[in-house]
Amino acid sequence: MAKTKTAFFCSNCGSQSPKWIGKCPSCGEWNTYIEEVIQREAAGAGNQVFIRRASTPTLITEINSGTEIRIDTHNQELNRVLGGGLVAGSVVLVGGEPGIGKSTLMLQVALSMRNLKVLYISGEESEQQIRMRAERLGMGQNECYILTETSTGEILKHIGALTPGIVIIDSIQTLTSENIDASAGSISQIRETASEMQRFAKTANVPVFLIGHITKEGTLAGPKLLEHMVDTVLQFEGDRNYGYRILRSVKNRFGSTSELGIYEMQGNGLREVTNPSEILITQHEEPVSGTTVAATIEGLRPMLIETQALVSTAAYGTPQRSCTGFDVRRLNMLLAVLEKRSGFKLGAKDVFLNIAGGLRVDDPATDLAVVSAVLSSSIDIPVSSKTCFAGEVGLSGEIRPVTRVEQRVSEAEKLGFETIMISKLNLKAAKSAARSIKIQPVSKVEEVFRFLFG
Numbered sequence: 001m002a003k004t005k006t007a008f009f010c011s012n013c014g015s016q017s018p019k020w021i022g023k024c025p026s027c028g029e030w031n032t033y034i035e036e037v038i039q040r041e042a043a044g045a046g047n048q049v050f051i052r053r054a055s056t057p058t059l060i061t062e063i064n065s066g067t068e069i070r071i072d073t074h075n076q077e078l079n080r081v082l083g084g085g086l087v088a089g090s091v092v093l094v095g096g097e098p099g100i101g102k103s104t105l106m107l108q109v110a111l112s113m114r115n116l117k118v119l120y121i122s123g124e125e126s127e128q129q130i131r132m133r134a135e136r137l138g139m140g141q142n143e144c145y146i147l148t149e150t151s152t153g154e155i156l157k158h159i160g161a162l163t164p165g166i167v168i169i170d171s172i173q174t175l176t177s178e179n180i181d182a183s184a185g186s187i188s189q190i191r192e193t194a195s196e197m198q199r200f201a202k203t204a205n206v207p208v209f210l211i212g213h214i215t216k217e218g219t220l221a222g223p224k225l226l227e228h229m230v231d232t233v234l235q236f237e238g239d240r241n242y243g244y245r246i247l248r249s250v251k252n253r254f255g256s257t258s259e260l261g262i263y264e265m266q267g268n269g270l271r272e273v274t275n276p277s278e279i280l281i282t283q284h285e286e287p288v289s290g291t292t293v294a295a296t297i298e299g300l301r302p303m304l305i306e307t308q309a310l311v312s313t314a315a316y317g318t319p320q321r322s323c324t325g326f327d328v329r330r331l332n333m334l335l336a337v338l339e340k341r342s343g344f345k346l347g348a349k350d351v352f353l354n355i356a357g358g359l360r361v362d363d364p365a366t367d368l369a370v371v372s373a374v375l376s377s378s379i380d381i382p383v384s385s386k387t388c389f390a391g392e393v394g395l396s397g398e399i400r401p402v403t404r405v406e407q408r409v410s411e412a413e414k415l416g417f418e419t420i421m422i423s424k425l426n427l428k429a430a431k432s433a434a435r436s437i438k439i440q441p442v443s444k445v446e447e448v449f450r451f452l453f454g
């Protein structure tokens, strides 16, 4: 009987060591080494299923670039995030918290594929459960096969017999490879099973989706190495109290990482939200103080988002600053600028900030809307609901220009806004895009108050 062999793996980067070490020499993290059993790793090399192509160095100019073939997933938001469709032979990792809707999204994609055999492999749910979910989502008319299996050897055998056009694995943490004796979900198993699936994808030129769990800290469970191995990492996120879900690309070898897809979780699955502005602006009967609309751009898409601020006298000694969907440090910076430049005593106030729909915005152009919302709430006078904002606020209180202001202006105009406040430095570009919308240029934070409240 073979002797049980163990090794230590870094839970951060996946590097291996025969002994336990305190500090990982490859990624520099402390206390990340975990012992795992690796019994028959060497034996695995012998029964390699795939034949490797002999490689020779080729002159870069002689390589046929071609355009990679994109497979339409029949899901516009997913296509967008992938950079225009699924690339043949690519491995896509879809991560997200439990219950966010990863399995739903992937099953929906599996059911809506046309003229392509799909194999959905689940190690988490039974065939009946998947069938029930499929009925809930509305069954497709296509060839969608379900396999409940966790051993990669068996999976690759079934794939060989079925020759699917797309493989979906739910989830990578449930897979086990016979080449390794560690339990499912351990670092060495994830590393081995993911590399087996990646090898399959590359040799057979079939795209593979891997669903991955997320740890409490919000990072993908398993070694960072997993993210290095795959071509694309998508993150599925959202506030569970809201129906909206965002699919973000964190890494993409075939497209930009600034794109995002928006979905709404409904009773019969995920609905694609093609015009996000419409749902992100609440229709108020009459204007309320502390509410403003920011003309942001996420990826390539302009999006008008409502920001809400509440400024009140601090009940306890230390004032509270709390944000949902916005960086709290950025809010503190904006409050400091406001205090210094416009004389508002915000130091003794509680300030709460909320971005509508449970979204998280990173666009610096949101600053101006945040500043205006804070001003509006602290004097309790509403800003007209027909006004929106796009500008970055600098440390000396200057309103800085933002990118692609034309797109923001057009979107605001399309949605019926009558005024848009922007940086003076964006004036020319904004004027060129505006037809009937009024452009209100500002150059300093002091002017914002004057223009809004006279």
Ligand code: TYD
Pocket (backbone or CB within 6 Å): 096, 097, 098, 099, 100, 101, 102, 103, 104, 105, 133, 136, 137, 265, 266, 267, 268, 269, 270
């Ligand atoms: P699921 O896709 O299983 O999440 P994950 O695979 O990321 O863990 O399901 C997410 C939740 O979505 C579940 O709590 C039930 C809900 N849901 C709906 O609201 N509508 C639907 O049509 C489906 C299928 C699920």
Ligand code: MG
Pocket (backbone or CB within 6 Å): 102, 103, 104, 124, 170
């Ligand atoms: Mg699931």
